[in-house]
């Protein structure tokens with residue numbers, strides 16, 4: 570069983586959480602000016618590193634809060 | 650015929666499980682510090698708890714921490730004042746019913762939280778899953794006595810599961 574640490578509730582079982590993808594993907598500052606390719610990059614393309622990855626998670630069955638964390642994609646160890 | 654005559658609790662005819670039906674519950678969303686929180690605390694007669702997953706007693710009501718800006722205020726059945734007393738509150742009384750459980754061993758069959766007294770005790774609450782069902786788990790006494798606040802449509806499933814787990 571993988572334990573994930575919610576910043577509010579502490580360590581809880583993985584099944585209480587949902588994954589939210591890469592963290593720090595910001596909405597385009599000037600969306601009107603984006604080309605189709607730039608939109609596609611924003612909407613569909615994400616980093617896929619082997620190693621440490623900043624991610625968003627939500628404690629969906631608990632306090633329902635979103636938070637950022639760093640997970641090692643090889644070991645699934647949470648580093649923050 | 651009044652509303653009280655028409656209402657039915659999910660476990661009204663369910664044997665073997667102690668239900669505390671029709672508790673009055675309101676959900677409060679407000680920033681934890683500031684005028685609104687102070688006014689609500691004064692109105693309820695107790696502070697909105699800021700320690701995650703803790704419960705504050707405020708007269709005949711209890712205030713449960715659900716999130717850094719979210720609380721559940723639980724009053725007795727027939728608490729007619731509570732639903733309308735706070736502009737930031739939404740009446741969610743019909744959302745959940747309450748099951749009382751007096752055994753830690755029983756809950757541990759389907760709950761992954763550490764319920765040992767060193768980690769969980771009276772005055773603590775947690776939103777978690779028991780037997781894959783989302784519940785608000787609230788310990789009201791160190792005997793121990795627990796309350797499970799569960800959505801009405803899941804109540805018979807959880808009651809079935811509790812009855813089954815109690816036999817194993």
Ligand SMILES: [Zn+2]
Nearest residue numbers: 575578628632
């Ligand atoms: Zn949480």
